[in-house]
Amino acid sequence: MLSALLVMSAIAAVLGAVLGFAAIKFHTEGNPLVDKIDDVLPQTQCGQCSYPGCKPYATAIAAGEADINRCPPGGEEGIRKLAELLGVEFKPFGEDAVPKAKSLAVIDESTCIGCTLCIQACPVDAIAGAAKQMHTVIASECTGCELCVAPCPVDCISMQVIGEKIANWKWKYPVYAMTATT
Amino acid sequence: MFFSPLISKSDSVSAIMLKVLLALLPGIVLYVWYFGPAILVSITLASLTALGTEALMLKLRDRPIMPFLKDNSALLTAWLLALSIPPLAPWWMVVVGTAFAIAIAKHLYGGLGNNMFNPAMVGYAVLIISFPAQMTHWIAPHGMVISELTFPQQLDFIFHDVLPNSDTLDALTMATPLDTLKTHLHLDQPMRQILDMPIYGRFAGHGSEMVALGFLLGGLYLLASRIISWHIPAAFLGTLFVLAGIFHLADPAHYAGPLFHWFAGASMLGAFFILTDPVSSPTTNKGRLIYAAGAGLLTYLIRVFGGFPDGVAFATLLMNICVPLIVLYTQPKVFGKKGSQP
Amino acid sequence: MRPAVPVGNDNMRKLYHFHGGIHPPSNKTQSTRATIARAPLPAKLVIPLHQHAGETAKPVARVGERVLKGQLIGMPDGIVSSAVHASTSGTITAIDMQLIAHPSGLPNLCATLVPDGKEEWAPRKTIDYRDHSPAGLQHLLRMAGVVGLGGAAFPSDLKLSLDKHKITTLVLNGAECEPYITCDDMLMRERAAEIVQGAEMLRFMLDAEEVLIGIEDNKPEAIASMRAAVAAGGHQRMEVIAVPTVYPGGGAKQLIRVLTGIEVAAGVRSTDMGVQCFNVATAYTIHRAFAHGEPLLSRIVTITGNVLHPRNYEVLIGTPIAELVALGVALPDTDSYIMGGPMMGFPLPSVQVPLVKATNCIIASSKKIFPPSPPVMPCIRCTRCADVCPADLQPQDLFWFAQSREFGRAQAFNLFDCIECGACSYVCPSHIPLVQYYRFAKSEIHAREHDKQLADKARIRHDYREQRIEREKQEKADKLAAREKAAQAARLADAQPLTAQQQAEQAGIETSRAHIRELAQSAVEHADEGTTK
Known part of the structure; x- marks a missing residue:
């Protein structure tokens, strides 16, 4: 009885020490x-x-x-x-959050007054321009977040859907008459 | 929309399954020759049950029925199951076993191509665990027992459990050669004396050894027509041969020889028809060798040291479990790559 | 790996074997009965600016401009790109989006050229390649629009860039393993000498020791003709080798393996392993480019299948496929047209699309020659696909992963080593369009990697922005603090009584200020006078 208790507490002590050591040794900064x-x-x-x-x-x-x-x-x-x-269940989008087709902000350069409000709104610095100068969206950097649309005082920014082109075309999932393998 | 390649070899799942069914014919003919036509009754019964269950399950699963009924896979399951159980087993046993094999072991796993276990062997396992007594209704070969049932009498027994007045079941049926050997070895009879009993033939059971030969013949046809590869039969029969050989050499009085194990029980059927089921066996050649060698080892152990009359079914099922792991660890070397592990 | 197999021919060389392969009916004899003919000049040429792997060429001709035959109309744009030329003299009538030969059926940028029938050449400059550096020759090839003519249309100049790797073997691919296609066969029969000279130029650029020309043994005429050309030209260490006919023996990796025993894995450049492979038609084109100063303006194309007169034609790039079909005379039950062979080709979105550099064969298709695939059944894991896979893959597993969109596992099981040859689909008893699943999975993975790169870039830019805003805020705060400090210091200074000298200075400043004010006042008054006068 006593030896069993001793053995168990010894094991507990060793494991505790190992865990403690591991917590210090393998500690990672941040989350x-x-x-x-x-x-x-x-x-x-x-x-x-x-x-x-x-x-x-x-x-x-x-x-x-x-x-x-x-x-x-x-x-x-x-x-x-x-x-x-x-490790949780998949959860579909609610009614208030619906995915949209990927799109790109485009500035109508004839209407733009160069107010820099969109530049301040862009979270990834994808709009180039200066005060009183025409602004332009750097297409390759635009994430399509739409944050620049609302601040524009002259409504010159529109979101344009990126269509399917040869460059971004993808082979489709094969679909055939019989649904045997799905 | 059509996809390249635009040409294909004219072959199909149903043609492959049909060839496997054809390959079973020599064994079945010899079965009828030695044991009478009762086996044809269970094959028919199992076939009808299999097709019926298949159609019902497809309907429940909302799948197209005709293409799958025509793929012959349900028929193959039915035939293999019918060949594994005693021909004089009551009709409802055949029906229950087959229906279980198709509905549970095949369709609940996703139908053709998705079952993890060999459906026929699952059906067999269910029957031998649930109805061990009825699973001993093996017909004795012609000329082995005093009175033999005529075909109508056999039908009467299968469907109504009625025997002619004068007969008892024991007088009509016999234990299998594997079973007999096990029983008599328990009684400490020497091997030579046991094998001199009329139930034994040239290398194994009288009659049943010829049926096994028939299956071997069909298996060679499958090999020749490249429906199966040599790996599984070779590894299975090889392992069985080596193990039986070692034990036999060490103690011939208590352990039967390799040829006995090859031609007794379901060895040949297992080697060429059951273990080779593509769906439930490994997809790599190295994996096939490991899988079949494991099955050979388990078969021998269950036969010689276990409680069941034969080991092929349980060996198959146990090895089925290991298939995903075996496949993962036996990936072949890819063109131009050094290692093989994904 | 398997040992070399003895091949039933007169090769003295040890050949190697690759795993798998199939033997589909070749259907090649129909189109080899007649010699190569020159297709007539069409009424209109549509020349796509994207005919090669990589970036679309930049149009450099204007609409309405008259161009000469061989004049540059598309400038290579980016590293992986190639030039595009006017195939004949005439007028550019449009540069716009037009339907092209692409499995997507989507349009792309094309220049429309209406020929004037004069075939007036732009100045051609022939060169002796031996007088040039390999880098200079590479640039010439890029500007001549030379791309691989075996099907992938990869810019040839890029395959000649070496990173100090010694090239032992130059493999010339004349295997042409796909059924129906005979353009390389006919080219080798009729223009062997020029191919061999092109090979010599390639050898010079690669500084390769030996040249091995692999031709499948079902083309005895081509083998004989090429051997004669090698002998007549007195080319040393150049050998024409008959290789066993097995599909896909004409895949570059497979041919390299058969001839040299070297296996080039996916993502590895074959030059790193001392070998490079070019198609015979590419070698021919290189010869035309150097020895005749002709950019790539035409190619040999097989028109076959459900046509009355299957044959090979030399066709100008940009010729509408319909013109070619008209030469072959399609039978009435023709229902579509395939570009490429039956194993790897794809149906054309329209018969009006133009012929491009990658077009080696047009097959008129009917239900009779390409019957629709029987219903697809589930995979039964029979592994016939694995038995024939030339890349030693496990197609049944890749199918499973692609079907269930487990792309990570598909990649782990070497999806990208798949060469999409279609041998697996060919033997599949369940008739599963396996290659289609692999293409789907590959393009999904590419798209995801692309998205991931964009997301990473966006994250970095966002972080920088956050940091910048933070820094600006900090700077503003610092400035504010500094000003505050200065003001405080000033207030502190005010509190101190002034010294006599300081008081005198202050008084001095005040008097001069008063003086200035006075002066200013009088100036304003004078100005007022001025205006009232």
């Missing part, structure tokens, strides 16, 4: 889960999730404060990835 979630998010920084950016949303998810279905630009694919990462 790796937040970074992992942030990695899955599309980085549009659009704020549609009601958080001021992707990282804050990731932090909120990690803290269990936010649902995983708040990111329309990430699409259902994104929700699926988050569900897998966090």
Whole structure:
């Protein structure tokens, strides 16, 4: 009886020491889960999730404060990835958050008055221009977040859907008459 | 929309399955020759049940019925199951076993191509665990017992459980050669004396060894027509041969020889028809060798040291479980790559 | 790996074997009965500016401009790009989006050229390649629009860039393993000498030791003709080798393996392993470019299948496929047209699309020659696909992963080593369009990697922006604090009584200020006088 107790407490002590050592030795700075979630998010920084950016949303998810279905630009694919990462059930988009086709902000340069409001709104610095100068969206950097649309006092920014072109065309999932393998 | 390639070899799942069914014919003919036509009754019964269950399950699963009924896979399951159980087993056993095999082991896993376990062997396992007594209704070969049932009498027994007044079941049926050997070895009879009993033939059971030969013949046809590869039969029969050989050499009085194990029980049927089921066996050649060698080892162990009359069915099912792991660890080297592990 | 197999021919060389392969009916004899003919000049040419792997060429001709045959109309744009030329003399009538030969059926930028029938050449400059550096020759090829004519249309100049790797073997691919296609066969029969000279130029640029020309043994005429050309030209260390006929033996990786035993994995450049491979037609084109100063303006194309007169034609790039079909006379039950062979080709979105540099064959298709695929059944894991896969892959597993969109696992199982040859689909008893699944998975993975790169870039830019805003805020705060400090210091200074000298200075400043004010006042008054006068 006594020896059993001793053995058990000895094991407990050793394991506790190992765990304690591991906690110090393998300690990681920051919260790796937040970074992992942030990695899955599309980085549009659009704020549609009601958080001021992707990282804050990731932090909120990690803290269990936010649902995983708040990111329309990430699409259902994104929700699926988050569900897998966090080990929770897939959750479809609510009615208030519907994914849209990927699009690009375009400034009508004849209307632009050069007020720089859109430049200040752009979360990824994808608009070039200076005060009283015409502004232009750098297409390759635009994430399609739409944050520049509202501040424009002359409504010269429109979102244009990126259509299918040869350059971005993808082979489709094979669809055939019989549904045997699906 | 059509996809390249635009040409294909004229072959189909149903043609492959049909060839496997054809390959079973020599064994079935010899079965009828030695044991009478009762086996044809269970094959028919199993076939009808299989097709019926298949159609019902497809309907429940909202799948097209005709293309799948025509793929012959349900028929193959039915035939293999019928060949594994005693011909004089009551009709409802055949029906229950087949229906279980098709409905549970095949369709609940997703139907053709998705079952993890060999459906026929699942059906067999269910029957031998649930109805062990009825699973001993093996007909004795012609000339082995005093009175033999005529075909109508056999039908009467299968469907109504009625025997002619004068007969008892024991007088009509016999234990299998594997079973008999096990029983008599328990009684400490020497091997030579046991094998001199009339139930034994040249290398194994009288009659049943010829049926096994028939299956071997059909198996060679499958090999020749490249429907199966040599890996599984070779590894299975090889392992069985080596194990039986070692034990036999070490103690001939208590362990039967390799040829006995090859031609007794379901060895040949298992080697060429059951273990080679593509759906539930590994997809890599190295994996096939491991899988079949494992099945050979388990078969021998179950036969010689276990409680069941034969080991092929349980060996198959146990190895089925290991298939995903075996496949993962036996990935072949990819063109131009050094290692093989994904 | 398997040992070399003895091949039933007169090769003295040890050949290697690649795994798998199939033997589909070749259907090549129909189109080899007649010699190569020159297709007549069409009424209109539509020349796509994107005929090669990589970036679309930048149009450099104006609408309405008269161009000469061989004049540059598309300038290579970016590293992976190639030039595009006017195939004949005439007028550019449009530069716009037109339907092209692409599996997507989407339009792309094309220049429309109405020929004037004069075939007036732009100045051609012939060169002796031996007088030039390999880098200079590479640039010439880029500007001559030379791309691989075996099907992928990869810019040839890029395949000649070497990173100090010694090239031992130059492989010339004349295997032409796909059924129906005979353009390389006929080219080798009729223009062997020029191909061999082109090979010599390639050898010079690569500084390769030996040249191995691999031709499948179902083309005895081509083998004989090429051997004669090699002998007649007195080419040393150049050998024409008959290789066994097995599909896809004409895949570059497979041919390299058969001839040299070297296996080039996906993502590895074959030059890193001391070998490079070019198609025979590409070698021919290089010869035309150097020895005749002709950019790539035409190519040999097979028109075959459901046509009355299957044959090979030399056709100008940009010729509408319909013109070619008219030469072959399609039979009435023809329902579509395939570009490429039956194993890897694709149906054309319209018969009006133009012929491009990659067009090696047009097959008129009917239900009779390409019957619709039987209903698809589930995979039964029979592994016939794995038995024939030339890349030693496990197609049944890749199919499973692609079908369930498990792209990570598909990649782990070496999806990108798949060469999309279609051998797996050819033997599949369940008739599953396997290659289609692999193409789908590959393009999904590419798209995701692209999205991921964009997201990473966006994250970095966002972080920088946040930092900048933070820094600006900090700077503003610092400035404010500094000003505050200065003001405080001033207030502190005010509190101190002034010294006599300071008081005197202050008084001095005040008097001069008063003086200035006075002067200013009088100036204003004078000005007022001026205006009232």
